[in-house]
Amino acid sequence: MGKQAATKVLAGAEGTGSIREVDSFPQAPMLELVDSPKREKILAGMLEEVGSSGYDSTSVRTVLARTGLYRQAFYDNFSDKDDCYRVAFAAGVARLEALAAAAAASQETWRPKLRAGLGAVLDFLDAEPDVGRALFVEVHAAGPEALARRAEAMKKAADFIDLARLEASEGDSPPRIAPEGIVAGIHAVIHSRLSTGAEEGFRALLPEFMYFAVLPYFGADAASAEMQAARA
Amino acid sequence: MAPPSAPNPQPQGLPRAYAVRSERERVLEAMVRVAAAKGYEATTVADVVEYADVSLAAFEEMFESKEACFLEAYDAVFDVLVAHVTAAFEAAAEEPWPEQIAAGLGALVDLLSQEADIARMAMVEVTAAGDDARSRYRAALARFTPFLEQGRTYSGQGEALPADTARFAVGGATSMIFDEVRAGRGPELKRILPDLVFAVLMPYLGPEAAEDEMRRVTRES
Numbered sequence: 001m002g003k004q005a006a007t008k009v010l011a012g013a014e015g016t017g018s019i020r021e022v023d024s025f026p027q028a029p030m031l032e033l034v035d036s037p038k039r040e041k042i043l044a045g046m047l048e049e050v051g052s053s054g055y056d057s058t059s060v061r062t063v064l065a066r067t068g069l070y071r072q073a074f075y076d077n078f079s080d081k082d083d084c085y086r087v088a089f090a091a092g093v094a095r096l097e098a099l100a101a102a103a104a105a106s107q108e109t110w111r112p113k114l115r116a117g118l119g120a121v122l123d124f125l126d127a128e129p130d131v132g133r134a135l136f137v138e139v140h141a142a143g144p145e146a147l148a149r150r151a152e153a154m155k156k157a158a159d160f161i162d163l164a165r166l167e168a169s170e171g172d173s174p175p176r177i178a179p180e181g182i183v184a185g186i187h188a189v190i191h192s193r194l195s196t197g198a199e200e201g202f203r204a205l206l207p208e209f210m211y212f213a214v215l216p217y218f219g220a221d222a223a224s225a226e227m228q229a230a231r232a
Numbered sequence: 233m234a235p236p237s238a239p240n241p242q243p244q245g246l247p248r249a250y251a252v253r254s255e256r257e258r259v260l261e262a263m264v265r266v267a268a269a270k271g272y273e274a275t276t277v278a279d280v281v282e283y284a285d286v287s288l289a290a291f292e293e294m295f296e297s298k299e300a301c302f303l304e305a306y307d308a309v310f311d312v313l314v315a316h317v318t319a320a321f322e323a324a325a326e327e328p329w330p331e332q333i334a335a336g337l338g339a340l341v342d343l344l345s346q347e348a349d350i351a352r353m354a355m356v357e358v359t360a361a362g363d364d365a366r367s368r369y370r371a372a373l374a375r376f377t378p379f380l381e382q383g384r385t386y387s388g389q390g391e392a393l394p395a396d397t398a399r400f401a402v403g404g405a406t407s408m409i410f411d412e413v414r415a416g417r418g419p420e421l422k423r424i425l426p427d428l429v430f431a432v433l434m435p436y437l438g439p440e441a442a443e444d445e446m447r448r449v450t451r452e453s
Contacts (some may be wrong), residue, residue, distance in 0.1 A: 181407070181430075
């Protein structure tokens with residue numbers, strides 16, 4: 001991990017190279033087309049710095065130290081630390097959504113789609129735990145806009161999970177399942193790991209996440225089988 | 233003797249330690265009220281001092297910072313919540329585990345819906361109050377884990393259930409409470425009790441048994 005990997009992560013969300021990929025993800029927000037490697041570098045540096053030092057300890061100076069850029073490059077693109085973090089947060093969330101959607105798109109049915117999409121998020125966290133912390137844990141520092149963006153991302157995930165209803169045999173699917181609760185539960189497990197400083201081991205959570213998602217729609221036997229399958 | 237809510241109460245003839253303790257309690261309560269009303273970020277020591285009607289010097293003697301005061305107030309508030317839920321859970325000790333959980337959740341929802349400030353502080357503002365507050369929040373929620381983990385035995389699944397089952401269940405339920413309280417619907421929190429019961433029981437028991445208990449709770453409420 002490090003600067004290079006994080007830059008790559010963000011490149012898709014803000015850079016020119018991403019447009020085709022983002023277009024193939026219809027729910028993704030329209031993104032500004034900004035061809036500025038410095039801007040991307042600063043955004044990546046901001047997420048890494050916030051994730052590793054915490055938002056309060058992050059300053060424009062520490063972000064610049066991480067990126068090796070001059071002050072002017074920062075203020076050409078952002079008015080202050082808050083502004084930069086808001087943009088970086090939105091770009092990071094969009095990128096994570098695009099990663100999950102692209103992985104899911106390679107599969108045909110609900111379960112493999114979910115496995116692939118969740119797996120992509122967890123692989124991302126293993127590769128970039130600091131960026132993960134900036135996106136999952138430090139979200140409150142980015143203000144109400146970021147909280148709303150997070151809620152939107154979680155709603156999309158919940159809507160996807162609820163597509164299980166289409167595959168659950170009729171009468172099998174209890175009417176009161178709140179897919180938002182499944183997403184919130186999975187989010188809580190990830191959040192807890194990230195905020196206690198975990199740097200790896202996220203991928204290993206996939207089997208139990210699959211268990212929690214499959215259980216309400218298909219019952220305990222199917223969920224256990226899915227957990228075994230995801231462990232393999 | 234002045235009532236405790238009057239300005240600058242100086243109980244005659246009581247030891248100094250009593251006055252100190254009561255000032256501390258007033259400050260802690262002031263922190264809960266002010267943080268709930270204004271949000272943690274916007275809360276200042278000056279607000280708290282004014283609300284509690286104590287001097288700034290007295291505040292500084294007791295607390296190192298706004299954050300230290302918030303954390304102590306938070307611990308006090310959560311002690312009340314845990315005691316309340318524990319009492320309800322234990323009062324239902326003769327009942328099967330799902331009913332005990334429903335009783336504990338019912339007590340939680342009752343208290344939070346009556347005490348809007350406590351609900352906002354304990355479930356919402358704490359997540360905005362920095363790293364230490366968030367780790368207290370995690371530790372506080374973990375105090376409910378022993379009640380939940382009895383579900384492993386009750387369900388007969390034991391260690392076959394995922395390791396993070398309690399965290400998943402608590403995460404789902406607290407997120408629902410967070411959304412309601414944040415949207416200003418804290419006083420009507422009882423309405424979501426059946427959904428909370430389902431969210432907590434489902435990971436342990438599966439959808440059918442969780443829904444049975446949810447129906448029972450809906451009938452009784």
